[in-house]
C-alpha cells in the first residue's frame with residue numbers, strides 16, 4: 006500500500022509536513038504493521054492478514070486523517086493524499102511486484118481525482134503500460150515530426166464573423182494513429198516534454214496566423230509546466246520571427262497556473278501581458294473556479310467550459326451559472342467566450358445572455374492549417390448571406 010501527499014519539499018516547512026504525515030500514519034496503525042517512507046512524499050504501509058475491503062477502509066481512514074488541516078509555524082496546512090492498494094498473494098508474492106502494483110493502483114486513484122484510494126485491478130496495468138509507452142514516445146514525437154496543429158474558429162457573436170482560431174495540437178502516432186491531446190498532453194506535462202512541444206506550437210501558430218487576414222487572431226494553449234522565466238522571451242521571439250502583430254496572439258491558461266500560488270508565475274503572466282499579448286482563462290467553471298484568481302490577474306477573457314454549454318449539465322442550474330459568469334466577466338472588463346456550441350439554440354441562448362464569442366462544432370471542428378483561409382471565407386460569407394437575408 007502506498008500513500009502520496011503533496012507537501013512542499015526541500016524546505017523546513019516541507020520536512021515538518023512529512024513528519025506530521027508520518028506521525029499521523031503511525032497513529033492509525035497497529036504495532037504489527039510496518040510503515041516506511043519510500044520516496045519524496047510517498048509512504049508504504051504493510052499489514053498482514055487483512056481482507057481487501059479492510060485494507061481499502063484503512064487506506065480511506067488514513068487519507069481522511071492526513072486531510073485534516075493542521076498548523077505548522079502559524080500556517081494552517083491542508084494536504085490531500087491518494088492511495089493504491091495491492092494484495093498478496095493475488096497481486097504479487099514478492100515485495101517488488103506488490104509495490105509496483107500498489108503504485109499502479111495509486112496512479113489510477115490519482116486519475117480518479119486526489120483524495121481517493123483504489124484496489125489494484127489488472128485493467129489498470131494496461132492503462133499504466135500504455136501511459137509508460139506514451140511517455141517515452143511523446144519525447145521523440147517532436148523530432149520525428151509527428152505533431153501537427155489544427156485550427157478551430159472562434160466567432161464574434163454580434164457580427165457572426167471569424168475573429169480568431171484556437172491552435173489544437175494533433176499527434177499522428179505511427180502505430181496507434183491519432184492520439185487525443187486529452188491523453189498525451191497530461192503525459193507530456195508529467196515528463197516535461199510539453200515545454201519543447203509548447204514552444205514549437207507557439208512558433209508554428211504565429212507563423213500560420215501571419216498568413217491569415219489581419220483581423221483574424223490565434224489562441225494558443227499554454228500549460229503550467231511552460232511557465233518558466235524564459236517564456237515571455239520565447240513568445241516575443243515567435244512574434245518577431247513571424248511578423249505577427251502582438252495584439253493578434255492570445256494565450257489560454259487554466260487556473261492551475263495561478264493555483265501554484267507562486268509569485269513567479271504571476272510575474273511571468275504580467276510580462277506576457279505587457280508584450281501586448283491577450284490572456285484568457287480557459288475551462289472556466291471546472292476545477293476550483295475560485296473568484297480570487299480573477300482578482301489576482303487582469304485577464305482579457307473568460308472561456309466558459311463546454312460542459313456548461315453542450316454537456317450533460319444543460320440544466321437550469323448550468324444556465325444560471327452561465328448567466329452569472331457572463332455578468333461577472335463583463336463587470337470586470339473581460340470578454341466572455343462560450344466553448345462547445347453545437348446547436349443554433351445554444352448559440353441563441355448565448356447571444357441573449359450577452360456572451361461575446363462562441364466556438365464549437367456548430368461552426369466547425371478544428372481543420373488543418375491549409376484549410377483555414379477557405380473556412381474563413383465560407384463562414385464570413387455565410388454570415389453576410391444571413392445579414393442580407395435579414396434585410397430582404
Ligand code: C2E
Pocket residue numbers: 157172173174185186187190203206226227228287288311315344345346347364365366367370371
Ligand atoms: P481545450 O483547450 O478546452 O480545447 C477545446 C477542446 O474542445 C478541443 O478538444 C476541441 O476539439 C473540443 N471542442 C471544440 N468544439 C467542441 C464542441 O462543439 N463540442 C465538443 N464536444 N467538443 C468541442 P481537443 O482538440 O481534443 O483538445 C483537448 C485539450 O487538449 C484542449 O482542451 C487543451 O486543454 C489541450 N490541448 C490541445 N492542444 C494543446 C496545446 O497545443 N498545448 C497545450 N498545453 N494543451 C493543448
Ligand code: CA
Pocket residue numbers: 171226257287
Ligand atoms: Ca483552450
Ligand code: CA
Pocket residue numbers: 287288308310311344
Ligand atoms: Ca477549454
